[in-house]
Each structure stands twice: as structure tokens, then as C-alpha cells.
Amino acid sequence: MTQASIWERILDFSNRANPYPFYDELRRTPVTRLPDGSYLVSTYAEIAALLHDPRVSSDINRNPAAAAAGATAGDDGEGPGMSPTFLSMDPPDHDKFRRITMRHFGPPTTPGRVAGMEARMAEIVTALADNMTAHSRIDVVDDLAYPLPVTVICELLGVPPGDEQRFRVWVDVALQSTDPGLDPETQQEKRAEAGKELRAFMEELVEAHRRTPGPDLLSAMAADDGPEGRMPDEQLVSTGLLLLIAGHETTVNLIANGALTLLRHPAELQRLRNDPDLAIPMVEELLRYEPPVHFVPFRTALDDIDIAGTTIPAGASLTLVLASGNRDPAHVTDPDLFIPDRRNNQHLGFGGGIHLCFGAPLARLEAQIALTAFATRLENPRLVSYPPPYRPSPFLRGPSHLLIDIDGIAARQ
Ligand code: HEM
Structure with a gap:
């Protein structure tokens, strides 16, 4: 594999359904220098080490590849020209803004926020399954996988029901910035426009919550007078959008x-049906085996870093291939097997180090509840075709639609 062909193969849509043989090839060279001077890291130990290395920056304004791609601070979804969120900051600012946000989301200050949503999540999933009753063919994406998380995050943040229709199209455009296959110049204008709309939408929402506070996270953040002070409004709007997206x-x-994955492993689907407790380790295995986030792009070496026999020079851009590290045979035995109750499921699905996914507890619970309902309520689910159509991005990877036939919906338990 020539270095020049590596990006082409990452972008190649025909690899989307099964990029794993390509990752096997990548891991033969744990740290690869690409022709543009950036580095791709594909093995577990090296990715984990770099995720925890203070010489690796997440500040997008320091990154040469982000500058070349026309990405700027705030391009974690909100659109160009916005103030950055803690996702693309380094300490001490990262830690401070993450702490201020966490005060209203999790322990130690708000330990009940996520757990308190469990019953509501179950209610939403039950209603979604009930809605399938009259159908013999459903789309798992449109009928279950999308509506659950979008409803949950809207309720958590305090986004009124119905507004989802408004922001969905802007989010789709804004997220195209994570797809390096698109010509940056032609996309930039559309992204800027979508970013502006999203920002105006969130500004309005923050204002409304400040005037009339509710029990939601945005209201809490808008009124925060905690020990570290209130987040500046500009920052609050960006952070609200980051959490929403x-x-x-x-x-x-x-x-x-x-x-x-369950449809392709019917014995495991049956096990989950019989034993819903299996959902907990199963979701961890899914985060290893089929993670939603395949790459962490735009990290920057702040110093020369010696790793796996290579020196990454100060100033170089790094891309960490999380999904490849997850299938590294040096880290996990039989990496290409889906084994829900495997002992080692130390995975990179939520990243690692100081930027470890903020929303992991929420995402875990949603997936556990949704997949348990998928196993227990859908009768005889069958894939209509394999592979399903995929969304374009190689970074945030998943099917755009997943059609299945069912014989019916089991009664609520
Ligand atoms: C299965 C679902 C999810 C996956 C696979 C996922 C994955 C990730 C990954 C890999 C990172 C690290 C990015 C990096 O190192 O640059 C991350 C960070 C983050 N995630 Fe998630 N995430 C998920 C769900 C969520 C949810 C539900 C929320 C919000 C409620 C959320 C909010 C965040 C935030 C705010 C960060 C930045 C953390 C920081 O920089 O300190 N994520 N996520």
C-alpha cells in the first residue's frame, strides 16, 4: 500500500461496509507518515499512549491539516468561526469548561441526571416499538436508532419538541466538515450558512431558558454561579450545540x-432475548467491534514524539484510527469475532485520556435499552439486504438506513 493511496482508501466508499481488512493492513505500520506530512496511528498501544500524552494538543487552531482543510475553531459541528468548545481545547481551559458543563450533567454535583432519564428512555423506546405494530417492514435507523437519542438529548438540554425538524438539516450540512472527501471550497459556504443558523437557534434557546428556566441542562448552565463562574455566553452557545450534535x-x-451486528449474529440476538442483562457487556463489545467514531482527526504534536520507532516532529498533525486500535490482535484475542461477554473489552470507542467521551454514560444507557427492545419486541427480524446503505463519512460511520422485515411486535413486558 503506497502512502498516497491511504487517504484514497479511507475515503473510498466501497470500503465503508467493511473497512476492517484495510485497518489490518494499516496496523503493519503502527505510525505512518502521509505525503502531506501528517501521521496516521493505527495500533492500540500507540493510540492509547497518544490519547494520554500531554504533548498532543486538541487545539484545532494549532493544527496544520485543519487549516489546510479550511476547518477552524468550532468545527466540531457548530460551523466555522465559532468559539471553540472544550472538545478542541487543551488544559487548563479544557478542564475548566468540561468541569463547568459536567456540574450539571453528572457526578459529583448532579449524579442523578442520566440515571433519572432511564425510565423516560424506556418509555420512548416502548412507544417507538408500539408504532411498528402495523408494519411488516421497518427502518431501524428512522424508526428506532435516530428518534431515541434525538428525543433524549433534546429533553435533556431543554430543546422544545418539534425543533428537531429545524436543526436536522443544518446539522447534516455542518457535519459534512468531518468528511474529508468533500471539496473544502464548495462546502465552506454551505457550512458557514448552516453554522450561522445553528448558532442563532441556540442563542435564542439560551436566552429563552435564562428568562424562563426549566429543569434542563441549558437552563442550569445559563444560570450557573458555581465556584468557577459562569461560562461566557458565546461559549455556552457553542457547548450547547456540541452537546446537541x-x-x-x-x-x-x-x-x-x-x-x-445482532442480525448478523443470530445466536447472540437470541442470547440477548433470553438474558437482557447481556446488554451491558454487549454494548461495550459493540463499541469495540463496530464503533461509531472511527477516527480522531486534527491532533497536533507539540514536541518531537518518539513512538513505535518513528519520530513524529513537533507541529505535525495526527489522526488516531480508534476503530483499528479496537481490532489490534496485540491488544485483544480474536479481534474480528463479536463476543459480547469477552473479558477484555477495554476499547477506544469513547476515545481516552482527558477528552474521553463526556456523554458516555448516557449513550451506553440508550443503546442498552434500545437493543434490548430490539431483541425482545421485534418478532423474527430479518435483514432485507446486506450491506445496508452507509452514510458518507468514514469518520462517523454507520448505516443511513437499515431495512428489516418483521413478523410482528411482541406485547409490552
Ligand atoms: C455512542 C455514542 C458516542 C460515541 C461513540 C462518542 C464518542 C466520542 C469520542 C471518541 C470522543 C473523543 C473525541 C476526542 O478525543 O477528540 C468523544 C468526546 C465527547 N463526546 Fe462523545 N460519543 C458518544 C455520545 C455522546 C453523547 C451522548 C454526548 C453528550 C451528551 C457526547 C458528548 C461528547 C463531548 C462533549 C465530548 C468532548 C469531551 C472532551 O473534549 O473532554 N458524546 N465522544
């Missing part, structure tokens, strides 16, 4: 990838 786009893929 990161909070559902990835989880849709986890649920859809999970349903597809």
Missing part, C-alpha cells in the same frame, strides 16, 4: 450498528 449523531450509529 455529539449527543445524538454518534448514538444513532451505535444503535444501528448494534442492530445490524
